[in-house]
Amino acid sequence: MDKAFLWHPFTQMKDYNNSDPLIIERGEGVKLYDVQGRGYYDGFSSVWLNVHGHNVPELNEAIVAQLGRVAHSTLLGMANVPAVELAAKLAAIAPEGLNKVFYSDSGATGVEIALKMAFQYWHNRGQIGKRSFITMNEAYHGDTIGAVSVGAIPLYHEVFRPLLFPSHTVPYPFPYRHPGGAEGAVETTLSELRKLLEAKAGEIAALIVEPIVQGASGIVVMPEGCLREIAALCRQYDVLLIADEVATGFGRTGRMFACNHEDVSPDLMVVGKGLTGGYLPVAATLATDEIYDAFYADYEERKTFFHGHSYTGNPLGCAVALASLKLMEERRLVESVEAKAALVARKLAPLADWPHVGDIRQKGLIVGIELVRNKATKEPYDWAERIGVRASQRARELGMLTRPLGNVCVFIPPLASTETELDEMTDILAQAIRDVTEGGWDG
């Protein structure tokens, strides 16, 4: 029935239909179990969402309790209890100044909202020339047309180019593939950004960035200090800063938000993925009072933000998000990430000497291992070899699920994983990499 009726996202169905499908029946802790009863570690947090593991009693109960009150009511012109409480909580934990919360239901819609808010902010203030955006090379902000317009991954985005609005791009600092290393990469990014702002700031509404870690491009970690400089340049040239924390938010990088690493307070911040602990589809776009105030006017002025979704502020989703944040605090989960990340780093360090491991990139519990054909020249594996896919297939055989980004193996375990679980998961990851790059495993 799966092969007959389902069309899977980001999946070539011809490959899928020739494969042995994995159909999940239940989850428990950091493991998922398929319909045959086989258990697998969730080594990618079900595509970067999961925080506390699966089937968590406290989170289940939060949903059930809310279900006994109301499953859904709208936020258009009215409110519901969990949506109000969660908004206050998000404002309290977000970087300084982000006091207003606008809900949606996915990272992509959260990004759309940030882009439209930035655009209309300048419009409402009478600066209608400021209408374009700066993004960064290889950026990923979701799959709707606006989000793809500020996306810059050619494989995903090129076919849609005729439908998109044009954006400016500056390089995301990528030390491994920059001839000048970390220092050179940061310098290139900042000088190109400065040049662009110098010439075009009057036409630019906002810059959008994946702070500290650029995820979908292959887990690229920004050198220290770069985000702070990007934020300062935006401020200096009067361009809004949109932080896309959809992947990095809620402790993933070792701080509540990646922006916290460099004390950056963006004008708009998008969160999603881990917000509900990976349970239900809720996202949010947080805005400063200054942005909110530009929309606050007499009705006749038509400064209203005309945007919303059917399930905006869904009470079940907001209730489980509140429960997830409460558990994070009670279990000091964000504080625990540093020690867990150190264990993972220690376990993976020996791989750096392996002949086909080009680069190991990590920030907190988000890890990318770039495999290369030739370590000395950094020559990539040909994409047709699907080395990353094969490593993931081997990891699945060994009992862990993950999904690669091209030639980069990804390891993003639930934050609640114990040290023993992380130990076993990293063993599987390492063995899978060794088997496909050196061991002749070819599935």
Ligand SMILES: *Cc1c(COP(=O)(O)O)cnc(C)c1O
């Ligand atoms: C996953 C992701 C998105 C899109 O989120 P969806 O919920 O899949 O729409 C946007 N930005 C970043 C940085 C992401 O990692």
